[in-house]
């Protein structure tokens with residue numbers, strides 16, 4: 490396969506982010522997957538390959554706006570390619586997608602609750618709640634549709650009885666949000682044990698979103 494230096498570097502970055510997910514404990518085994526936009530294509534991790542065995546040319550490459558579901562590469566794309574592709578198609582402001590079964594996000598998603606404004610960092614996801622998408626079986630068009638709905642105006646959501654999805658303007662931002670969303674879910678989980686959480690108002694979160702836009706964390710790029 491011939492590819493530009495830029496594409497090769499992006500493939501390497503996807504693999505290093507996969508390894509980071511496992512090293513940081515945010516993901517176990519091969520259940521998580523990562524995609525990124527490269528021009529009018531999506532690069533996505535292949536199905537069932539351990540991250541420490543993954544090489545840049547093993548990633549699958551799928552066209553974003555034509556030949557829906559077709560792919561190039563030596564291995565099949567992740568079984569969750571549909572929501573990755575549909576998100577990149579529908580969200581032109583987002584260029585990377587991370588999906589994991591991280592423990593606290595998944596625990597909250599099993600209760601099928603949205604995450605409320607327990608911490609101001611929820612503003613990093615675009616609003617005062619992070620929604621939980623309705624359940625649908627993995628890999629299905631229904632799951633993708635439910636995820637897109639939960640992601641309306643947001644850059645993260647939970648997936649009922651499954652896990653979570655975050656999006657990013659680039660891979661670094663997507664991975665940053667993956668860590669932030671798992672942290673938020675862990676904080677929410679613990680406040681439920683304490684029992685008397687005080688939630689921030691919609692106005693406070695709107696103000697925080699504005700503040701992030703002018704001098705926000707990780708906005709130096």
Ligand SMILES: [Zn+2]
Pocket residue numbers: 520569588589590627651652
């Ligand atoms: Zn999954």
